[in-house]
């Protein structure tokens with residue numbers, strides 16, 4: 177099957193003549209490379225990203241060393257469709273509403289061709305467009321790579337975000353009821369699931385409640401033997417609900433951890449089938465009711481999950497035959513259409529070929545750009561660090577005024593948390609969570625006073641230090657006391673001095689001793705009485721700061 181085969185490809189012209197089909201696939205994959213190569217070039221420009229880019233160098237070495245091995249990806253059709261979207265963004269500097277219009281049309285077309293349902297495609301496109309345009313520019317990352325990342329994140333969300341684990345009963349055996357149309361792979365899934373659970377250390381029993389196809393019971397017996405789990409059956413004469421009930425009783429007496437009930441499939445959904453399933457469900461009160469659907473039926477699979485859920489109430493789906501699905505519509509639509517997660521995927525006929533459904537891994541397989549994604553993530557992390565370094569520099573500046581102060585509190589809020597910033601300052605890791613909470617509270621408090629200062633006062637804190645009138649006005653407008661405003665002004669001067677000390681320590685090549693620094697901060701906060709002692713300790717520059725503060729206190 178083309179979707180699963182691994183093609184050994186040589187990039188030589190002779191090989192292309194020998195096998196034009198293989199060569200076409202190779203060139204298709206090679207077209208993806210300019211992205212990776214330019215990504216590499218950009219990466220080397222940024223020292224922080226150099227280490228990460230070595231992966232690309234490794235790849236290039238391997239490529240130069242000889243033949244190219246390309247795996248024809250599952251969902252290959254969708255991957256190829258999406259590629260044309262990235263290609264359209266070559267040469268643009270930033271993602272805008274205008275320049276993403278055409279790539280978005282390609283993505284839309286690729287998803288529709290993959291048999292994703294139209295409402296799902298619409299929502300997806302809307303969400304990707306909104307996020308792509310609102311994305312911050314990351315240095316070293318090109319817009320096409322950024323779009324890849326946005327699409328990846330949205331694909332992960334579309335498929336449920338997180339892996340959805342099996343639930344187990346709190347007491348007694350866990351009952352898993354499997355339902356589905358004929359030939360979708362239910363009986364095979366029974367055995368695959370039993371093997372999976374056995375590997376988890378759980379004992380299992382299979383119950384043959386498919387009474388309409390005698391071969392199904394034989395098939396289950398054979399598979400049960402293969403996996404090494406008991407199979408409970410009563411032939412084809414008993415009622416499925418009775419068989420399931422008796423099977424559960426047997427399983428309980430054997431102290432099995434999990435009982436998996438195989439039910440009959442029909443060619444299409446009909447009332448008799450639903451009623452029978454309802455009866456079986458009532459008889460065994462299952463922990464999981466999983467609908468087995470064939471991935472190759474595309475969005476129809478998603479519709480089925482919805483209608484089974486409406487009729488009998490299910491807990492999730494198992495997508496089989498994903499190995500033969502080159503489109504991907506089912507995997508992408510099930511969760512969004514039905515609200516029910518895909519819990520497992522079948523990827524082959526062997527009993528080992530079942531695995532939990534990981535939305536993130538699936539998205540990466542669809543995009544076929546694992547390297548680009550991890551590169552963008554790394555670049556985002558570097559950008560966050562650079563933000564923090566920039567912030568640090570500003571904090572350390574002796575010319576720090578209320579504008580800087582405000583900007584920084586806002587930046588801190590943008591970064592999510594003060595604790596994160598503290599953690600980024602070398603040596604500051606010992607700050608306790610209580611101290612951090614207190615600092616965050618103080619920041620808000622101070623911000624309310626700064627907000628009512630005039631632009632001039634923010635620029636030149638000395639104005640407030642010199643004028644009681646101004647301090648009174650700020651107090652009145654912010655709803656704080658005059659004393660609190662005075663404290664804020666004093667604090668700013670203290671901060672300037674403290675920052676100078678930190679700068680001195682850093683420029684003196686020694687890394688600052690933070691314990692000592694924290695101690696001195698505490699000492700500073702004890703008030704004016706200690707000023708003389710601090711003056712001796714901090715030298716001339718500190719002296720000037722303290723003079724300014726003292727002058728202000730006298731007024």
Ligand SMILES: Nc1nc2c(ncn2[C@@H]2O[C@H](COP(=O)(O)OP(=O)(O)OP(=O)(O)O)[C@@H](O)[C@H]2O)c(=O)[nH]1
Nearest residue numbers: 358359360361362363364441496497522523524525
């Ligand atoms: N390639 C592939 N084949 C599968 C997968 N799962 C099941 N099959 C094949 O699909 C066919 C039908 O599987 P069954 O398990 O008999 O299906 P069923 O749903 O129990 O069928 P009924 O009992 O008739 O309802 C078999 O040939 C399986 O080997 C899969 O994940 N990949």
